[in-house]
Amino acid sequence: MVNYSQRHLDLAFGALAHPIRRGILARLSKGEATVAELARPFKVSAPAISKHMHILEQAGLLSRTKHGREHRCRLEQKRMKEAEAWIERYRTFWNDRLDALERYLKENP
Amino acid sequence: MVNYSQRHLDLAFGALAHPIRRGILARLSKGEATVAELARPFKVSAPAISKHMHILEQAGLLSRTKHGREHRCRLEQKRMKEAEAWIERYRTFWNDRLDALERYLKENP
């Protein structure tokens, strides 16, 4: 193993571990937005939002382009897909195990 | 909204944000194990593992039962499923948007 993607997964899952950052991603799933637009629903300071943006960017979940004085932000899917793939991979194991248990309980009541 | 599950998601994603904890979960997907068994692959101290176990337990991803002097650990699926559901929910949006872009590019070459 000795996985590359370990670092990516650390950052991606870490980035997802905060409601403001998940809120930002959810908003972006509906289309591009500026930092100010993304900040609007949350009652924290601009620097706080700026830090969240940085964490999301570091995690590769988001990218942006400067247009004049505003930063237009959009989602990047790759890392999110990797994160989901990690969970998905083991979910199938769990379901298999649950299915096996169910079968066992059905056949051995 | 004002989501309950926000806290759960914070903890679950936070717990997934470390390679040792993901390793522990991966190992557990193959069946129950004791803390010592889970610790074996990693070259950190026992207290370090103990802390990781605590974080996984707090996140509701894992539970355990004492059998004599050893703790038998197993996965708990619920929180993991919630985490996956969160990602999945927005992934479909992203795929929709990608599909739309593809269609557009096909129809407007």
Place this chain on the structure above:
DNA sequence: ACTATAGTTAACCATACGGTTAAGTATTGA
């Protein structure tokens, strides 16, 4: 009874997170 094993708790340290206010850099528009 003693010793080894399984695991935790306590105390400590360094670094990251999550927030703040204050100040700084660009850009826009009057």
Place this chain on the structure above:
DNA sequence: TCAATACTTAACCGTATGGTTAACTATAGT
């Protein structure tokens, strides 16, 4: 030119992570 807007950086604070060693509890095996 000047003031407002969009956003970041700097400096600071409290708390959480992630690790260590040392000491503790409890069970198992001899």
